[in-house]
Amino acid sequence: MKKLLFAMAIMVTIPATSFADSDIKQEIIDRCRSQMGKYGASMVKACVDQDIEAVNAIAKYPDKYNKIVARCMSQMRQYGFSMVKACADQDIEAETALSNY
Numbered sequence: 001m002k003k004l005l006f007a008m009a010i011m012v013t014i015p016a017t018s019f020a021d022s023d024i025k026q027e028i029i030d031r032c033r034s035q036m037g038k039y040g041a042s043m044v045k046a047c048v049d050q051d052i053e054a055v056n057a058i059a060k061y062p063d064k065y066n067k068i069v070a071r072c073m074s075q076m077r078q079y080g081f082s083m084v085k086a087c088a089d090q091d092i093e094a095e096t097a098l099s100n101y
Contacts, residue, residue: 024055025052028047028048028051028052028055028080028081029044029048031047031051031078031080032044032047032048032051032080035047035080047080050080050082051080051081051082052081053082054080054081054082054084054085055081057085058081058084058085058088061088061092065088065092068088068091068092068095069084069088071087071091072084072085072087072088072091075087
């Protein structure tokens with residue numbers, strides 16, 4: 001039951017863009033405008049595109065990484081979904097390496 005609730009929480013938090021609600025898209029756009037707006041529209045667009053790509057990738061991670069994704073989401077979301085993805089990717093890589101020692 002815990003796993004199902006956790007999976008549902010992740011799905012609500014980081015849906016794929018094909019079914020992403022407008023709140024997630026607006027969060028991405030607002031953050032990118034705030035952080036990158038002084039560099040021009042092309043940089044804002046690049047930021048938005050990267051975060052949308054990251055949301056899609058995160059949504060496809062196997063369930064066994066839910067704890068890592070949730071931790072990275074709580075720690076890095078304010079910096080964008082690209083940073084959440086980088087955090088998760090690095091932790092997954094480190095976890096794999098540690099298991100080989």
